Amino acid sequence: MVSVINTVDTSHEDMIHDAQMDYYGTRLATCSSDRSVKIFDVRNGGQILIADLRGHEGPVWQVAWAHPMYGNILASCSYDRKVIIWKEENGTWEKTYEYTGHDSSVNSVCWAPHDYGLILACGSSDGAISLLGYTGDGQWEVKKISNAHTIGCNAVSWAPAVVPGSLIEQPSGQKPNYIKRFASGGCDNLVKIWKEEDGQWKEEQKLEAHSDWVRDVAWAPSIGLPTSTMASCSQDGRVFIWTCDDASGNSWSPKLLHKFNDVVWHVSWSITANILAVSGGDNKVTLWKESVDGLWVCISDVNKGQGAVSAITEGQQNEQ
């Protein structure tokens, strides 16, 4: 069942472009073409406006919550070419950093796994991807990947910090030598995987499957399995599930989840990485789940937050 437990009237004066819950699922951040970012306390089905953040001079495309260990921090990106990092100070939200290093609309922001520190990846229509890393004392270090995607990067998504499959063997307290990776999708129809080597960001993979703009990429949370999984969606209506089994991260293979009749704007994994929410241009949200035989099955059509969930046959659940 998909049932609405809270309908938040955002009072935005124009289109909403993103809505994200914080780490705990207690606060909701929204952003809109009305150039504002709003934060609501939505605990217990309520909706208390905590902040109405003004600072962008264009439509705000995305918001991203930093991990709470860094405090209450929200990043937003806008058509005004700016990335703004907001921070709650003494109960009020203020701008703590503004990045203006892009020449065009900044379409996507995504915080790195908290294990790496405060690092924000920003994808822009100028084709570049910026990585803003906090170095202390209010300073941010910027690394820029120029021409990551010609005529525009539409989405960035970090790989989880856990090396796939290492969850169980990993001795407690001993962190493996993580390799920072993230995926990006752009107007060049490509999904790319970037990897940090010696402090430099390098293109590791160039994944071709889409025939039109890649609208979104979403790296699935790690659940300890030895497979890395990503989803990408495109203007061409296709959603692909990418998987990579080898530890070196070199052999990604796509599987077509579905071909929709309209643009697919957004893909989002559930925390347990077993359900994918797909948002299409026909204002449809669908939920997908992989069946035991590896097929992706639509289990729900969500309309205005409501929907039924159809069971997928998962074979013999209780076989001995």
Next chain:
Amino acid sequence: MKLKEIDRTAIQAWSPAQHHPIYLATGTSAQQLDATFSTSASLEMFELDLSDPSLDMKSCATFSSSHRYHKLIWGPHRMASDSSLSGVLIAGGENGNVILYEPAKIIAGDSEVIIAQKDKHTGPVRALDVNIFQTNLVASGANESEIYIWDLNNFATPMTPGAKTQPLEDISCISWNKQVQHILASASPSGRATVWDLRKNEPIIKVSDHSNRMHCSGLAWHPDVATQMVLASEDDKLPVIQMWDLRFASSPFRVLENHTRGVLTIAWSMADSELLLSCGKDAKIVCSNPNTGEVLYELPTNTQWCFDVQWCPRNPAVLSAASFDGRISIYSIMGGSTEGLRQKQVDKLSSSFGNLDPFGTGQPLPPLQLPQQTTPQSSVLPLKKPPKWIRRPVGASFSFGGKLVTFENTKSQQQQGAEQPPHHHVYVSQVVTEKEFLSRSNQLQEAVQSEGFVSYCQKKMDVAQTDFEKNVWAFLKVNFEEDSRVKYLELLGYRKDDLGKKITSALNKESLADDKQEEAPKEYDQSVQNDSEDSHATEEQFLGESTKENKQETEDLTSAKETFNIFVNGDVDGLITQALLTGNFESAVNLCLHDNRMADAIILAIAGGQELLSKTQKKYFAKMQSKITRLITAVVTKNWKEIVQSCDLQNWREALAAVLTYARPDEFAALCDLLGTRLENEGDSLLQTQACLCYICAGNVEKLVSCWTKAQDASSPLSLQDLIEKVVILRKAVHLTQAVDPNAVGALLAEKMSQYANLLAAQGSIAAALAFLPANTSQINIVQLRDRLCQAHGELPVGPEAPKSPYERRSMPKGRVGPAAGQMPLPQVPAQQYYQQGDNPPPPGFIMPSQQSPSPGYNMYSQIGALSTYPQTYQPTQQYSFGTGGPALYQPQQPAVPPASTSYPNPSPNPPYMPSACPHSMPSPLYPAQPQPSPTSLNPGASFPLPSTGASFQHGRPGAPATSATYALPTGPTGTLPATSELPASQRTENQLTQDQASVLQGPQNGWNDPPALNRVAKKKKMPDNFMPPVPITSPIMNPLTDPQSQMQQPPTSAPPAAQAAFQPSHLPLGQPVLQNPFQPIQQPLGQSIMPPAVSKPSTEGAPGAPIGNTMQLVQSLPTEKITKKPIPDEHLILKTTFEALIQRCLLSATDPQTKRKLDDANKRLEFLYDRLREQTLSPTIINGLHSIAKSIETRNYTEGLNIHTHIVSTSNFSETSAFMPVLKVVLTQANKLGV
């Protein structure tokens, strides 16, 4: 921003939107010549490859054409999804011809690329358009008002839209309506536009500016609004774009005047109707919003005019522009850096020097350094207004707890009177996909909460689909029943009653046979070994005296009275006889063994004492090799390990049965374990599942988990549920029967439990997830999950109106830059000092235990660098929360008092959870602030090494991480000493607060913070069986305290009184011994039967052969027996009184201390005799003799007594009488001497 360049003087056509990849077709322009005056013509195909960062456009194919072109369009007619069919490229030629090309063939390099061509027009074809609804319809326009409609399916005969307009004029533009398929518009340089209705086959309206100065160079229908169109004027005097609405066609309703000279061409974006491109003789390419007239963008162009501009249909941000300087440029309107462009210029300059590598070094010349351009020039700004296609209208994102956040923007036409502003709603939905999983989880929780384990197991058995599943549940159920071992046996197929019946019937059958047979051996004996009868009798006399219960007793008694001869011949019998006569039992036994007289040997060995017996048994077993010998061996020697280790695994059932019957409680679990391990390691999947049963018997949760995981795939929610159900129930059982810390969770189990909690959380069952999450593990991921769940749970006991609650404080203390100074530093990450500017102690923003701290510290996310600055005093206090490890540190103060029991009636077993997030987790500071209801409660001052002034608790230094919310209270420079009496007034409030929290803690909150084993244990079964897997975080001292710990976590309703009782000072003297037996503190207060410490080694346990029904009961009753000795039977009491009276008399008359000492000693040693009397183990002959002695004492005839004594000693078994007979002799002798 410029993306690509093609150095051609050509007109262009983009491949249709459906086509992938994107191509640009160029055709040599009819009205231009380049500097070579070449008149050759060609069609070229270029691919737009955006992954190539260079400015070069990849040329795919060139087709030499005999025509030069005025107009080129690429229609999607006859297109296939694969690239085999790629639509139709339609060209308008200078000789009035319309030519259809097949682009796929051009690309393939085919020579036959023309599909069809017609030269129907009389003049150059300047205007072409494809109907977007019926892509086979193409309109063309030429001189003399000629307009033809071509059907590509029937190309031979074109239609006309109606009669030619008069006066005849050139058709410069033609365009199909974008909304209504049968509407067509044409325009001519004269400035007039005509709208045709093909259904009526006539012009329906003429659009004309009255100024008559319009020179129509462009015509375009509104992409969205059927009645609107724009006309562009080429006239330098009127360089305008007029916007017309046919509903009011007398004059343009908007005029765009963005060009200073005539507009050469326009293009309206199909992807966004607010984007209209126009280029003019002022060399500008302007993008404006025709709906408002606003200029959105001006492309950076050079000084050359552009005569053709086209939006790329597929990639809406891309456009191409052909300029008179012989170049086609591809631009993006999204802005960006022009670095690429500059690079191309550099390359060109370099190449103009002829050779990139003039010195043949293999290296090109270093690139020229162009003078740095100013920033505004090098980067190109995007459109002022975001194009429609990047405005995401819909979204759905998952968040923690299975919530889905969705929004959708219903397409509302802004223009058409938005009477009611659309509501911009965001929906937060709960996604539940695993209904069965949830309902089963709920059932499990209900069972745990109501303690209805038996019925739960029964239900599970009823619905079980496989025998194995049923078995498992049956085994689990037995855990909660009386006589669990018997029940286990029954489950294994060994029903005691049945067996009894079977045996009885078997015996009855045999008894007849026996009676007959019994004679035979005797006769055999007599006949074959005719001299053995007497020795046989002799032996039997021994036997009769030693084993009263021997069934041959009656026989013995009779035979004992018979006289017999003692043979001392040289044969075996004789040797045995001799050995016996000399008391050399060992030799006698050896002789018997040698002679294969097993029964004799064993019987003799029994007389010869325990050591000899066991030796003999060994030898016997070594010799005998019958099928059941090993079982007998094990039964007799109690060596169950041997059985378990070496039995055939197919016989695991029998081995388990044996263990269930015989094993001592303290080894029982280990044996089951061992058996389970063997089964598990066998690799046979069937045996592996059976191993689970063994682990259930053993109560070994951790192994059950690992075995189960091996045998079953527990990845799907339901199979995980399968496992967790069992584990939870087993843990409850183990908790009932064994002294284990209910919160102790092994790594694997913790892993599974947290997986389970994650799943529950993902289905929105946050509370349930919290309940199942292991409480006291320091595994970082679990601690993090707990924090997350706690926060997400939302129903924290403190409302938002209580600003002092830890929850609110968490958010942000005043005057601080960062919420978590010292918390946030990351190892190796320079972000470390981010929020460290603050002078104050950090708020408890994100404080969690860290696995790096030796004591499970609190700062979950931070590394512990800063933690060292933290007063050590707190470490122990914190550890209370962990249930183990902590209390030990208190031993110096209160050695025998398990701390925390009285003053910590906090039912919350989830201590590792961060203190700040949730008040439940503030164990240590709460301590003294707790109401202390009992006089026996600990004095906070005495029991905690807390300084009495706040000074030493200062946390004011920067960067000191707060380990608990209370410490971090921003109450000023003084730290918080939480003892109420000693608090300064300013801190009372805080203390009050903690009390409040404490009271909150005591509230009925079990739902969410209970550990998997939900602690509602009212009783414990007695099983001094302390076998359990090692508790992860414990130090050796801790184990004894585990139980008080669990006690501590019982709900306050029942626990506090009990707990207080348990720790009554009266127990203090017991000190360490108490700690040896973890049960004592529990059992007593709970009114269970008192068990002396010795119980844990039940010596009676081993009685071999006794098919013990319920070992546990035995364990319980036997010790009691031992302590309160049985009375001496009445008929023998006289012996005791007589002997004691005699000794008293002797003592009275004895004078020398040596004698007195002797008598005292004798008095004590006679206790052995009395014990024998109590046990009634003395043979009748001895008893009779003793009575005779007593009689003689009464008559003071001591000499007679001594005679009787001598007779007894000479006739009885030495081992039987040696303990007391010599003493009795001493007494008699003394009495005789003293004459008392």
